[in-house]
Amino acid sequence: MSASLSIARDLLHSVFGFGGFRPGQEEIVQAVLDGENVLAVMPTGSGKSLCYQLPALVRPGLTLVVSPLIALMRDQVRALGAAGVAAGSLNSSNDPTENARVLSLLRRRELRLLYLAPERLARPDTVEMLCESDVRLMAIDEAHCVSQWGHDFRPEYLTLGSLARQIGGALQTMALTATADAPTRGDIVDRLFDAPPRTFVRSFDRPNLRLAFKPKEHSTRQVLSFAREHAGDSGIVYCASRRKVEELAQALAAAGCKALPYHAGLDKRVRDANQDAFQQEDGVVMTATVAFGMGIDKPDVRFVCHADLPANVEAYYQEIGRAGRDGLAADTLTLYGLSDMQLRRLQIEQSESSDERKRVERQRLNALLALAEAPRCRRQTLLAYFGEPSEPCGNCDLCQEGVERFDGTIEAQKAMSAILRTGERFGMEHIVSILVGDLTENVQKYNHDRLPTFGVGKDRRNVEWRSIFRQISALGLITQDMMEHGRWFVTDEGRRVLKGRNRIELRKDLAASSKGSRREKRGAVPSAAVGSADTTLLAALKALRAKLAQAQKVPAYVVFSDRTLIELATHRPGSARAMREIHGVGDSKLERYGAAFLEIIQHAAR
Ligand code: ADP
Ligand code: ZN
Numbered sequence: 001m002s003a004s005l006s007i008a009r010d011l012l013h014s015v016f017g018f019g020g021f022r023p024g025q026e027e028i029v030q031a032v033l034d035g036e037n038v039l040a041v042m043p044t045g046s047g048k049s050l051c052y053q054l055p056a057l058v059r060p061g062l063t064l065v066v067s068p069l070i071a072l073m074r075d076q077v078r079a080l081g082a083a084g085v086a087a088g089s090l091n092s093s094n095d096p097t098e099n100a101r102v103l104s105l106l107r108r109r110e111l112r113l114l115y116l117a118p119e120r121l122a123r124p125d126t127v128e129m130l131c132e133s134d135v136r137l138m139a140i141d142e143a144h145c146v147s148q149w150g151h152d153f154r155p156e157y158l159t160l161g162s163l164a165r166q167i168g169g170a171l172q173t174m175a176l177t178a179t180a181d182a183p184t185r186g187d188i189v190d191r192l193f194d195a196p197p198r199t200f201v202r203s204f205d206r207p208n209l210r211l212a213f214k215p216k217e218h219s220t221r222q223v224l225s226f227a228r229e230h231a232g233d234s235g236i237v238y239c240a241s242r243r244k245v246e247e248l249a250q251a252l253a254a255a256g257c258k259a260l261p262y263h264a265g266l267d268k269r270v271r272d273a274n275q276d277a278f279q280q281e282d283g284v285v286m287t288a289t290v291a292f293g294m295g296i297d298k299p300d301v302r303f304v305c306h307a308d309l310p311a312n313v314e315a316y317y318q319e320i321g322r323a324g325r326d327g328l329a330a331d332t333l334t335l336y337g338l339s340d341m342q343l344r345r346l347q348i349e350q351s352e353s354s355d356e357r358k359r360v361e362r363q364r365l366n367a368l369l370a371l372a373e374a375p376r377c378r379r380q381t382l383l384a385y386f387g388e389p390s391e392p393c394g395n396c397d398l399c400q401e402g403v404e405r406f407d408g409t410i411e412a413q414k415a416m417s418a419i420l421r422t423g424e425r426f427g428m429e430h431i432v433s434i435l436v437g438d439l440t441e442n443v444q445k446y447n448h449d450r451l452p453t454f455g456v457g458k459d460r461r462n463v464e465w466r467s468i469f470r471q472i473s474a475l476g477l478i479t480q481d482m483m484e485h486g487r488w489f490v491t492d493e494g495r496r497v498l499k500g501r502n503r504i505e506l507r508k509d510l511a512a513s514s515k516g517s518r519r520e521k522r523g524a525v526p527s528a529a530v531g532s533a534d535t536t537l538l539a540a541l542k543a544l545r546a547k548l549a550q551a552q553k554v555p556a557y558v559v560f561s562d563r564t565l566i567e568l569a570t571h572r573p574g575s576a577r578a579m580r581e582i583h584g585v586g587d588s589k590l591e592r593y594g595a596a597f598l599e600i601i602q603h604a605a606r
Pocket of ligand 1: 018019020021022025042043044045046047048049050297299325326
């Protein structure tokens with residue numbers, strides 16, 4: 001081990017209170033300490049920040065951190081401050097005292113990390129100041145913002161390469177992202193580096209996230225029951241519309257849950273207050289559109305529920321990735337229905353993107369639909385999309401509850417023949433009515449009760465036929481013309497099945513029977529449950545944490561993470577020295593909070 005890497009290890013313990021590196025961190029820190037330019041592609045929550053924070057502390061000089069997310073900067077600066085590190089940010093939402101503090105530290109060359117939004121960095125006065133400031137490393141967070149491929153493109157990111165040259169000649173550069181797409185990665189290399197950097201791609205597996213999908217039946221009820229399983233935990237419920245955000249927030253609140261709404265239509269003051277409550281208080285459930293998320297740096301989000309189908313597989317992965325960043329077990333559930341699929345398709349077709357872009361978007365959506373209808377381990381299916389082979393995970397609904405399948409060729413043939421016999425002009429509900437033999441107004445109006453397919457599907461309920469529709473659509477046997485009232489038609493592949501040349505397997509959606517059948521998890525995911533911790537003591541520790549956090553106006557986890565409190569309540573350290581061995585307790589936090597927590601532990605009756 002090089003000398004500087006062993007200093008980094010010591011700091012990992014003394015400043016951050018961590019027992020060791022997470023997978024991937026050590027190699028990256030080593031490369032940065034060796035002076036290499038680095039591109040790090042790691043999933044959300046894997047600990048990217050530490051890969052520049054540690055080198056910034058090991059070496060002299062200043063490290064710049066470029067990030068588009070002001071809230072995230074603020075949180076990181078606060079967390080570093082709590083760990084005793086001189087860090088600051090310059091951004092539009094700082095108050096004058098904060099700016100003065102940062103500038104004075106900078107002038108005295110005491111500042112170790114400076115966080116900047118790209119537009120602030122581009123200002124001539126900033127560049128001039130930084131030329132005088134012994135900048136050693138520029139870390140570019142959310143580096144995918146440089147790519148026009150993504151949803152997060154920020155034109156200011158395009159100037160970062162030339163700014164690095166202005167500030168430090170050949171300034172060492174590090175780019176970090178959680179976006180795994182190959183085209184995006186290419187853009188980052190081309191635009192931020194003169195020559196290809198050392199590239200590290202970490203596994204996209206997040207084994208502590210439980211994955212589950214369920215067909216929508218009564219989504220409010222389903223969300224409520226999921227939230228009830230996680231009573232008292234922080235969580236996010238994503239919805240596709242503002243109206244649904246409001247409705248679900250009310251339903252959850254009525255059920256006794258600390259739920260708050262968040263969407264772009266709310267007054268900014270309300271939005272900010274709700275976001276602060278989510279960040280700072282324990283157990284808040286944020287009901288939100290996707291406007292909420294980018295920049296949420298809360299490590300102890302215990303669940304993410306999609307009340308509606310996400311936009312595509314990348315969005316899904318980003319959104320569930322906001323749970324369980326602390327590495328403890330976290331739960332996710334995604335609800336999906338046919339109308340969600342239609343909505344997402346329509347959004348792609350109606351967008352003003354180029355054909356090429358639409359093609360990529362369709363692929364990403366199809367990958368998500370395939371995941372929803374997956375016949376085997378969800379994680380295997382998801383990781384396969386990111387190009388990673390893997391074994392069945394033991395921590396998804398399909399691994400735990402299994403899935404029953406049946407030969408669905410005949411069902412598919414019945415559905416497709418009903419579509420063809422009605423001239424490929426109708427939507428799903430009408431076709432289902434024909435199949436089950438329901439004499440609706442429309443069926444009578446079009447004389448569809450005289451079709452030979454009328455009533456051929458009487459043996460199945462409407463919900464079952466809807467599930468069959470979704471599945472044969474995900475398999476590509478039928479497809480929908482979104483521009484023409486969503487009429488369904490049969491594809492070439494569908495015709496092959498219709499003629500009996502290909503057979504297909506379908507999944508039985510046993511929505512009602514899955515309750516209580518969770519098998520033991522195989523993976524050893526550290527649980528966020530209290531386990532052998534003393535719950536009364538834990539509650540007292542949480543109360544102290546809340547009090548300290550409030551007094552300093554910081555989120556609770558900036559004081560100590562859940563994991564730290566759970567370990568404290570389990571091991572009940574009796575001295576500062578013993579407390580120092582607990583996860584998340586570094587020198588600075590020990591000095592600041594040690595006595596108060598030790599006192600509570602001492603006084604707690606066994
Ligand atoms: P990312 O930027 O990759 O999404 P972060 O840098 O925000 O992830 O880290 C996620 C969480 O993991 C943070 O709470 C951080 O303190 C914690 N963490 C990072 N590195 C380690 C480590 N080596 N040991 C324990 N916890 C860590
Ligand atoms: Zn699995």
